Amino acid sequence: xxxxxxxxxxxxxxxxxxxxxxxxxxxxxxxxxxxxxxxxxxxxxxxxxxxxxxxxxxxxxxxxxxxxxxxxxxxxxxxxxxxxxxxxxxxxxxxxxxxxxxxxxxxxxxxxxxxxxxxxxxxxxxxxxxxxxxxxxxxxxxxxxxxxxxxxxxxxxxxxxxxxxxxxxxxxxxxxxxxxxxxxxxxxxxxxxxxxxxxxxxxxxxxxxxxxxxxxxxxxxxxxxxxxxxxxxxxxxxxxxxxxxxxxxxxxxxxxxxxxxxxxxxxxxxxxxxxxxxxxxxxxxxxxxxxxxxxxxxxxxxxxxxxxxxxxx
Numbered sequence: 001x002x003x004x005x006x007x008x009x010x011x012x013x014x015x016x017x018x019x020x021x022x023x024x025x026x027x028x029x030x031x032x033x034x035x036x037x038x039x040x041x042x043x044x045x046x047x048x049x050x051x052x053x054x055x056x057x058x059x060x061x062x063x064x065x066x067x068x069x070x071x072x073x074x075x076x077x078x079x080x081x082x083x084x085x086x087x088x089x090x091x092x093x094x095x096x097x098x099x100x101x102x103x104x105x106x107x108x109x110x111x112x113x114x115x116x117x118x119x120x121x122x123x124x125x126x127x128x129x130x131x132x133x134x135x136x137x138x139x140x141x142x143x144x145x146x147x148x149x150x151x152x153x154x155x156x157x158x159x160x161x162x163x164x165x166x167x168x169x170x171x172x173x174x175x176x177x178x179x180x181x182x183x184x185x186x187x188x189x190x191x192x193x194x195x196x197x198x199x200x201x202x203x204x205x206x207x208x209x210x211x212x213x214x215x216x217x218x219x220x221x222x223x224x225x226x227x228x229x230x231x232x233x234x235x236x237x238x239x240x241x242x243x244x245x246x247x248x249x250x251x252x253x254x255x256x257x258x259x260x261x262x263x264x265x266x267x268x269x270x271x272x273x274x275x276x277x278x279x280x281x282x283x284x285x286x287x288x289x290x291x292x293x294x295x296x297x298x299x300x301x302x303x304x305x306x307x308x309x310x311x312x313x
Contacts, residue, residue, distance in 0.1 A: 017056040018042040018093045018212065020074060020219030021066065023100040023111065024236045027248040030100060030111040031216060034063050037112040039209040040216065045092070056094050064109040070235045071096040075218050077211060093215045095222055097235035114220060115255075116206045117213055121175060121220070122255045135187070135203055136163060142185040142200075172254050175221040179214060188213070224254055231272060234293045240276050242288040243267065 019041045021032035034041055041060045049055030057068045074093040100111050115122040120130050136159075143155035162177045164170035183191045186200055189207035207213060227233050227250060236249055247263050267273060274294050279287035 015045045015090045015092060016042050017045055017052060017059055018091050018215055019056055019060045019068070019071070019096055020093060020216055021060065021068065021096040021098060022114075022219065022223060022236070023098050024249045024252050025100045025111070027252050029114045029220075029252045031114050031117075031219075032060075032064055032066060032096075032098075032109065033112050034109045035209065037110065037116075037206065038212075040212045041109070042091075042212075052092060053094070060096075066098070066109075068096050069098055070232070074222060075215070077215065091211065091215065093218065095219045097223075097232060099236065099238065112206075114216065117208065117216060118175065118179070118220070119205055120178070120203075121172075123170060123172070124251055124255060124257055127170075130204060131163070135182075136165070138187055138200065138203070139163070139181065139185055142187070170256075172256055173221055173225050175224065176214070176217045179217040183214070190214070227253055231293070237293070240278065240290045240292050242280060242282055242290055243273075244282055244288060246273075246291070 019032070021041065023030050023032070032041060033039060041063045043055070043059035043063070045052060045055050049058065052073075053071065056071070060066060060068050071094045074095045077091040077093065078089070120128055120135055122128060139159045140156070143152055143159055146152040146155055158177075158181060160166045160168060162174050162181055179188070182188045182203065186192060186195065187203050188205065189202045190211070190213060192202065208216065223232070233246070233249055233253070236253075237246065243264055246267070247258060247260065250263070251257055272293060273291040276290045276292050278290040280290055282288045
């Protein structure tokens, strides 16, 4: 027993609470950040916190002045090699949905467009040039550099699946898989910390501290999936809105356009909204009706989502 005791090595374990807080402003998805947009709001779980959620809310409000509304647990990460720290660091992440105007402005924190971190994820104007011009050629070179044929084949299949190659459709939900491939290929800045200077040049896309960009990718993927089966987009909308504003919000989150008439038909068929009796001028055409979410929908929050009639054009 004494010998075993001498050989036992103590290891520090810490639990961090991290918030992915999302808003959509003027048709653009944005994330609440600290440290000059290089980190997500976060802090350690402390004994004084009543629960994980209360601890997270306390840290976010302390760092940003932003009280959290809707939140849900996102994922728990425990990868020491991804943080560059000798500690076993458990990161418990949460997804929060809000409206940007609810937060106070400050030099210490602010909102940043999430496509600044993932420029290859925005397909609303078609395939972004970074994909065929830069990202995919480097990934295919990385795949072909594998030492054996099986690994080369596996890498190419993973690239094709994640990025919609070989007659596959682009799947907007695979945000995390795409980022993980870029990390494995050392094409993002976070993968190069501690690596020799001979690593390939990083792709465009704003890096974040530790593993925060990976956690943000997880949050985006969760939200893109969730809006298809639950009406969580309600949390991002003002009390009254037009159907065009609702459509633009869904498109901003998905990074894809939707078929306008199919989208409106689905919203009406699912009985998600009701007219307010007000109108507003949006375009040169006739005034647009304003809507609000039905109170029963807001109370239940379990009815079908938008089903995203995405444009494949």
